[in-house]
Amino acid sequence: MTPIIIFIPAILSAPFFPAIILKVKAFFGGKKGPPLLIQYYTLAKLFKKGSVYSTSTTYIFKLGPMVSLSAALTALMFLPISGAAPLFSFKGDVLFVLYLLGLGRFFTIAAALDTASPFEGMGAAREAYFPIICEATTFMIFILFYRLTGELTLASFFYGNHPLELWRVAGAPLAFVVTAFFIVLLTENARVPVDDPATHLELTMIHEVMVLDHSGPDFGFIEMGSFCKLFFYAAIVSRLVFPFDLGHPAMNLAAFSLIMLLIYAAVGVIESVMARYRMDRVPKFVLTSFALAFVATIITLEFVK
Amino acid sequence: MKIKFITIKNGEAVPRNRIPHLAFDDFRNDALTIVGSGGNVVQFFVYPDTGGSLKMLAVLRSGNSLLTAGCDAPEIWPSFTAVHPPFNLFEREIAEQFGITPDKHPWLKMVRYHANYRGADDVFGNDYTQDIPGNYPYYAVKGEEIHEVAVGPVHAGVIEPGHFRFNCIGERVLHLEIQLGYQHRGVEQLLLNAPPLRFPIIGEGIAGDTAIGHSLCMAQAMEALSGIVPDPGARIVRTIALELERIANHIGDLGALSGDVAFLPVANYCGRMRGDFLNMSLLMCGNRFGKGLIRSGGVRFSPTNEDRGILSRRIKELKPQVEHTIDLLFSASSVRARFEGCGPVPTEDARKLGLVGPAGRGSGLSYDVRRCFPTEHYDRLDIPENLETGCDVYARARVRADEVLQSINMIQSLLRFPVETSCVQPNGFSMAPSSFTVTVNEAWRGEVSHAVLTDEEGKLLRYKIKDPSFHNWNALAMALRDTGISDFPLNNKSFNLSYCGVDL
Numbered sequence: 001m002t003p004i005i006i007f008i009p010a011i012l013s014a015p016f017f018p019a020i021i022l023k024v025k026a027f028f029g030g031k032k033g034p035p036l037l038i039q040y041y042t043l044a045k046l047f048k049k050g051s052v053y054s055t056s057t058t059y060i061f062k063l064g065p066m067v068s069l070s071a072a073l074t075a076l077m078f079l080p081i082s083g084a085a086p087l088f089s090f091k092g093d094v095l096f097v098l099y100l101l102g103l104g105r106f107f108t109i110a111a112a113l114d115t116a117s118p119f120e121g122m123g124a125a126r127e128a129y130f131p132i133i134c135e136a137t138t139f140m141i142f143i144l145f146y147r148l149t150g151e152l153t154l155a156s157f158f159y160g161n162h163p164l165e166l167w168r169v170a171g172a173p174l175a176f177v178v179t180a181f182f183i184v185l186l187t188e189n190a191r192v193p194v195d196d197p198a199t200h201l202e203l204t205m206i207h208e209v210m211v212l213d214h215s216g217p218d219f220g221f222i223e224m225g226s227f228c229k230l231f232f233y234a235a236i237v238s239r240l241v242f243p244f245d246l247g248h249p250a251m252n253l254a255a256f257s258l259i260m261l262l263i264y265a266a267v268g269v270i271e272s273v274m275a276r277y278r279m280d281r282v283p284k285f286v287l288t289s290f291a292l293a294f295v296a297t298i299i300t301l302e303f304v305k
Numbered sequence: 306m307k308i309k310f311i312t313i314k315n316g317e318a319v320p321r322n323r324i325p326h327l328a329f330d331d332f333r334n335d336a337l338t339i340v341g342s343g344g345n346v347v348q349f350f351v352y353p354d355t356g357g358s359l360k361m362l363a364v365l366r367s368g369n370s371l372l373t374a375g376c377d378a379p380e381i382w383p384s385f386t387a388v389h390p391p392f393n394l395f396e397r398e399i400a401e402q403f404g405i406t407p408d409k410h411p412w413l414k415m416v417r418y419h420a421n422y423r424g425a426d427d428v429f430g431n432d433y434t435q436d437i438p439g440n441y442p443y444y445a446v447k448g449e450e451i452h453e454v455a456v457g458p459v460h461a462g463v464i465e466p467g468h469f470r471f472n473c474i475g476e477r478v479l480h481l482e483i484q485l486g487y488q489h490r491g492v493e494q495l496l497l498n499a500p501p502l503r504f505p506i507i508g509e510g511i512a513g514d515t516a517i518g519h520s521l522c523m524a525q526a527m528e529a530l531s532g533i534v535p536d537p538g539a540r541i542v543r544t545i546a547l548e549l550e551r552i553a554n555h556i557g558d559l560g561a562l563s564g565d566v567a568f569l570p571v572a573n574y575c576g577r578m579r580g581d582f583l584n585m586s587l588l589m590c591g592n593r594f595g596k597g598l599i600r601s602g603g604v605r606f607s608p609t610n611e612d613r614g615i616l617s618r619r620i621k622e623l624k625p626q627v628e629h630t631i632d633l634l635f636s637a638s639s640v641r642a643r644f645e646g647c648g649p650v651p652t653e654d655a656r657k658l659g660l661v662g663p664a665g666r667g668s669g670l671s672y673d674v675r676r677c678f679p680t681e682h683y684d685r686l687d688i689p690e691n692l693e694t695g696c697d698v699y700a701r702a703r704v705r706a707d708e709v710l711q712s713i714n715m716i717q718s719l720l721r722f723p724v725e726t727s728c729v730q731p732n733g734f735s736m737a738p739s740s741f742t743v744t745v746n747e748a749w750r751g752e753v754s755h756a757v758l759t760d761e762e763g764k765l766l767r768y769k770i771k772d773p774s775f776h777n778w779n780a781l782a783m784a785l786r787d788t789g790i791s792d793f794p795l796n797n798k799s800f801n802l803s804y805c806g807v808d809l
Contacts, residue, residue: 029573118454122476122790193639196567200461201794203454204565275566275639278647279476279791 003087006253010081010235011073013257014227015039017234017264021191024268025198039227046220054213057114064111065214065221071104072228080159081235082256083245089155094142097154098135101188101232104225105131112210119202123209126279130194130206133286134184140293141177144170147301158236163243169300176296178240183289185233185267187282189226192271194282204279234263308335310365310372315678316744318529318737321758324362325374332361332376333385339365339372340389345659345672345776347371348743348756349385349395351378351403352767353423355760359403364743364756369677371743378403384410391659394775394807400428414441417486417808422494444482446472451479454790458487465804473790481785481793483778488808496768501527501733509596512772512806517543517550517595518748519770522755525680525744527601530736530757537682538726539603544682545719546586546595546604548712551749553582555663555705555712556627558801562702563634565795566643571634578630581623585616602729610723617720624713631706644699648784648796651696658783661776662751663708664800667701668780669694674747686715701799738763750774750803772806 019036026033035041053061075097077087090096109128112120145157148169156162167174187194190207202209211222238259246252277285309325327335340346344367354360359378364371378399384407385392396407397416404425407413413428420433427433431441445453452473458466466487472480492511499507508523509516521543528535535543560575583593590598590606598604608616634640650660655668665672675688691707693700736759743756751773758766777800784796 025569029569030577031573118452121452122454125475192567198569199565199567201565202461203456203793204791271567272569273637275563275568275637275643277639278643279789281642 003085006081006084006249007077007087010076010231011228014231015043015224017260018227018230020261020264021268021271024265025272028269028272039223043220043223046223047217049216051214051216051218054115056116057111057213060107061111061114061213062218064107064114065218065225067107068104069221069225069228071100071107072225072232075100076228076232076235078154079232079235080155080239082249082252083158083160083163083239084249084252085159086155089153092152094146094152094154094157098138098142101229102135104229108210108222111214115213117213119205119209120212122203123206126206127210130187130282130286133283133290134187137180137184137286137289137293140290140297141181144177144293144297144300147297158239161243161245163239164245166240167243170296171300173296173299174240176292178237180289180292180296181233181237181240182266183286183292185230185237186270187286187289188233189230191267193274193276193285196276231260234260237263308338308372310335310339310363310374312370313364313373313743315371316525316529316680316742318532318740318742319373320737321739321741324741326360327374327376329361329376329379329382332363332374333383335374336363336365337385337388339367340385340391340659343367343656344372345661346391346395347745347752347754348769348771349392349399350756350767350769351399351405352758352769353403355766359405361399362741362756362758364754366677366745371678371745373741373743378405381406381408383408386410390657390779391776393779404428415486417489419486419489419491441484443470443484444472444480446479448474450474456793467804469793471785471790471793476789476791478785478788478790478793481782483782485778485804485807488805490805490809492809493768493770497765501736502731505600505731509594511770511809512803513594514554515550515748515750515753515772515803515806517546517599518746518750518753519755519772520596520599521547521681521746521748522744522753524599524601525746526742526755526757527734527736529742529744530740530759531601531734532737533602533734535603536726538607538724539729540681541719541724542589542604542607542726543599544686545716546589546598547681547746547748548716549582549586549589550595552709552712552716553579553586554749554801555709556582558798559631559634559702559705559709561798561801562644562698562795563640565798566640568634568637568640571630571640574626574630574633578623578627581619585619588612588615600729600731601734603726605728605731607726607728608724613720613723617717620713620717620720624717627709627713631709635703635706641699643795644702645695645697647698647792648788648799649696650780650784652694654783655696655780658779659776660751660780662747662749662773663691663704664701664777664780665751666691667693667704667799668696672752674745674752678745680744680746682719698795698799736763736765748773750801750806751777770809772803772809774802774804774806777802778807 019038023033078093078097080086109124112124149156195206242259313319344365347366348364351359351361361378362375364373386396387409401416404421406428415429454471456469458468468484470482508520511519556575557579560572564572586595587593650668652669671690671692675683691704693703738761740759745754754771756769760766781800
């Protein structure tokens with residue numbers, strides 16, 4: 001099966017899953033919630049609109065959404081979605097993908113600063129701060145995987161039943177890694193308890209506030225980019241929690257979709273049962289993920305020796 | 306030193322010649338003494354007497370008594386605020402309305418941005434042909450890492466217009482300056498020329514979320530001046546209406562607080578239950594905010610026994626839901642982590658600023674008009690102290706939650722017996738000439754007060770309105786000091802002050 005056959009539907013389904021989060025949150029709030037295809041309607045609405053640009057912005061502002069979307073799309077090309085072979089893979093692509101996502105963030109921040117709005121500056125400062133800790137966590141996790149597999153490609157970690165191999169060698173400490181990666185997922189994708197994607201209060205926002213000035217198709221790109229990014233992290237987590245290769249690509253895909261639904265539902269449950277952290281407590285929460293990854297690495301490496 | 310202020314009752318008409326007219330220095334000394342020894346300002350305003358000369362009048366409270374006296378208003382006077390901060394907004398308001406100056410006022414700036422009533426030179430040097438907020442230099446902090454954030458007057462949510470200027474270092478707020486006035490409608494001046502039949506309509510529009518609180522104050526003032534006495538049944542209906550307003554607003558705010566920390570279940574439940582309580586007001590008078598219910602002389606609608614039954618049933622059904630939701634909010638550790646220690650206004654500061662209402666009670670000031678100056682049916686109800694000493698968002702939320710539960714019990718007990726009242730028809734009335742009355746009531750935000758002066762012909766000479774927010778806005782600025790800027794919405798919601806109630 002050619003990787004592109006997995007890749008295209010994966011991208012197309014990325015806006016579907018976030019609706020699960022909304023549905024779960026609505027359920028907890030005793031409401032019906034929006035339709036499952038809400039994000040497609042939103043995207044269609046945004047792409048039909050025109051864009052408004054502030055006179056104080058430059059081409060950087062227009063570049064931001066496109067770069068962040070392309071970065072997220074490209075990153076997904078290296079990921080073995082549902083354990084199938086990725087579109088591309090080369091030695092060291094782990095670092096490439098990490099910095100690709102970093103590039104996307106850099107342009108989002110640059111575009112936010114370009115507006116010269118005090119809100120967006122604040123959001124940019126927060127957005128630049130928290131993911132630094134996430135990066136440390138992700139690096140720690142990939143260092144561990146590298147020591148376990150001796151390879152440095154996403155494919156070698158997540159292709160087929162390779163994750164099962166990770167579990168076999170590392171054992172229980174990999175549960176720490178899964179937790180750590182889930183925290184990274186919440187932080188990187190601006191979910192509760194780090195950020196609140198539903199708030200209208202500019203002063204409390206992290207990610208949302210940086211994109212306040214984007215409108216129409218530009219905002220559509222940003223939304224699509226964030227759907228893909230969330231999909232990217234959720235797909236990795238799904239490979240870790242369901243490391244099996246069922247033999248047939250269709251069965252793998254079905255299992256993968258189910259696990260993805262559960263992961264998104266878990267995000268929804270977390271958003272429903274807890275309040276978000278105070279801004280100055282967020283680093284501690286994110287640092288927990290680093291601590292978990294670090295402990296997992298130390299324990300595992302001792303046994304691997 | 307003997308205080309020359311005299312004691313008056315809440316909602317009592319006093320002939321104006323009974324109010325001591327003091328020399329300014331005596332007036333100032335006495336006022337400062339009263340406020341300095343634990344009292345607070347209820348009303349402090351200037352009015353043009355029939356001869357055209359400006360007179361000052363103050364109503365202060367000390368313990369369980371209301372004290373009043375007047376004096377001639379000087380063109381320039383040594384500021385009261387410089388000694389006791391509770392006079393702050395009152396003095397600024399006087400300066401704005403009549404173009405006279407409190408000398409050495411620590412921060413003399415406009416309140417609502419309008420030209421003064423006399424056409425005298427503007428105290429603030431504003432050019433009122435310019436757009437709001439005019440040419441005003443905001444308080445600024447300078448430094449390498451200082452940044453300024455301007456929020457409003459147009460906000461992202463559906464809220465009233467107000468401008469907030471934050472001086473921050475990183476995430477930490479050094480100072481917050483609040484500028485209101487965007488909704489100035491000239492209510493006080495409007496009342497002077499309106500026919501008495503229109504008074505209640507204007508009164509209900511002073512602050513839409515406190516329609517009952519303000520219309521009750523207004524009705525009581527008109528009753529005092531015209532000698533009409535409402536029957537006991539009407540008093541009960543008004544008490545129920547005021548408590549329903551309190552419940553609906555407190556529940557709405559608890560939900561909003563919950564929403565601000567992204568704790569959705571409670572936010573959703575509260576949003577729905579607020580509607581349920583508003584619908585009870587709808588059942589009582591045909592308006593969800595209680596507009597059209599209270600008129601001088603009584604109420605326009607009397608609940609039938611069937612209405613009582615429906616209300617009792619609804620409350621019985623809602624009570625466990627309210628209890629459960631409040632429990633859910635305060636038992637969630639992640640919510641408590643956000644509420645506790647956030648935006649503290651220590652008791653000492655609260656006393657100096659003269660806070661009222663739930664905000665004051667959350668900061669350890671037990672003052673509650675329902676206990677200290679009971680009107681309507683409150684003298685027969687047992688109002689607990691509701692004191693919290695945490696002084697933070699948690700304390701303010703807790704006070705509101707406690708009040709909701711108490712109010713529900715109050716309404717339940719009031720609904721137990723049939724209410725008999727003859728509904729009043731709107732008709733004209735004549736006010737006693739040369740009289741003065743002041744009414745205070747505990748609306749959901751705290752002490753609402755109306756003061757009315759009539760001239761020799763029984764016409765309105767001055768109608769002074771004070772919303773509790775007038776006392777409390779500065780507390781929000783204080784709460785924000787040294788607090789993270791991302792906690793502003795949470796603090797703002799914990800006070801939930803009125804913009805239009807201040808803008809008038």
